[in-house]
Amino acid sequence: xxxxxxxxxLVALFILTLSLTGCATLGPVYQKVDKIPENSGLxxxxxxxxxxxxxxxxxLYTDKGKTYLTKIYQGGYFPYxxxxxxxxxxxxxxxxxxVTLDIxxxxxxxxxxxxxxxxxxxxxxxxxxxxxxxxxxxxDCKLIPKxx
Amino acid sequence: xxxxxxxxxxxPIMINIILDISKKVLFLTLAVFIVSCAIEANIVxxxxxxxxxxxxxxxxxxxxxxxxxxxxTISDTPSKDPLLIIKYQYQVSYGKVTGPEGLNLFxxxxxxxxxxxxxxxxxxxxxxxxxxxEVIKTYSAACTYEKTRNLFYQGPTFSELRRxxxxxxxxxxxxxxxxxxEFLSKVNKNDxxxxxxxxxIK
Numbered sequence: 001x002x003x004x005x006x007x008x009x010l011v012a013l014f015i016l017t018l019s020l021t022g023c024a025t026l027g028p029v030y031q032k033v034d035k036i037p038e039n040s041g042l043x044x045x046x047x048x049x050x051x052x053x054x055x056x057x058x059x060l061y062t063d064k065g066k067t068y069l070t071k072i073y074q075g076g077y078f079p080y081x082x083x084x085x086x087x088x089x090x091x092x093x094x095x096x097x098x099v100t101l102d103i104x105x106x107x108x109x110x111x112x113x114x115x116x117x118x119x120x121x122x123x124x125x126x127x128x129x130x131x132x133x134x135x136x137x138x139x140d141c142k143l144i145p146k147x148x
Numbered sequence: 149x150x151x152x153x154x155x156x157x158x159x160p161i162m163i164n165i166i167l168d169i170s171k172k173v174l175f176l177t178l179a180v181f182i183v184s185c186a187i188e189a190n191i192v193x194x195x196x197x198x199x200x201x202x203x204x205x206x207x208x209x210x211x212x213x214x215x216x217x218x219x220x221t222i223s224d225t226p227s228k229d230p231l232l233i234i235k236y237q238y239q240v241s242y243g244k245v246t247g248p249e250g251l252n253l254f255x256x257x258x259x260x261x262x263x264x265x266x267x268x269x270x271x272x273x274x275x276x277x278x279x280x281x282e283v284i285k286t287y288s289a290a291c292t293y294e295k296t297r298n299l300f301y302q303g304p305t306f307s308e309l310r311r312x313x314x315x316x317x318x319x320x321x322x323x324x325x326x327x328x329x330e331f332l333s334k335v336n337k338n339d340x341x342x343x344x345x346x347x348x349i350k
Binding site for chain 2: 052085086088095096097098099100102116117118119123125126127128129
């Protein structure tokens, strides 16, 4: 009997650990950034909540993988002020995904991250989304706090 | 004794059957894999890439993007009062097709390379040659890419596809300009012929 209870406890603990993995304290629900700095464009990188890949939180990079920006958690969004010109964003687990944007000053762009099926771990998928679609999808996302 | 005899008799037949099934499965796997890891590229209009590049037109360039994507058949003449202004712009659109991701978890065919999603990318470029505030010639080209992903093959990223697309558009416009070289040789002169027909995609 004791052995059965112990097994159930271990399974429950395992499920709890899995469900908590990748969770983070997110900030307030999506609000538009008030002011875009001069000579910069604004890129919102967001990840709507989904059934698959909740425990996977890929790192987001720019500058061809050289500059780390943040971890993208499920249900989160991250505003990034980019300098005008070509700017790329990438994320990787067992495979890499990247998109490149032509940033114009004062303009707003949306990049969506989804997690798809993979061999051992979910694979990130970045995509540039039109503002009219993105604004609906990002509405429930919460701010990913800046890492120190 | 009887069992040993039967096993000895049936073993070659069973091996043959297994080999036969294996061949079919292998063939099917290969077929699915090959079909599902393809990149389909299409560019319009169809033009052969030039082997060597020569300058065909001079003017003030109105383009602020990456110089690598700008047609090399044009040279910049920065002046306050240019005879020709050459304006280049491009647009990139993204698309993605995926079924319900949750269903993929229960799809055994994924292990033989069944597609898990498709990415599409459309790149369009347009070059205007403007003389005295009038567009005298337009060259345009567009290319589409369709990439199918599976468990074993992700293919190039959107960034890589975008770059390939923009370079192909550049090459295509260069080839269109080369075909028009006689006309372009006159645009810098005062008695150039006005042409209303646009090049490339109408």
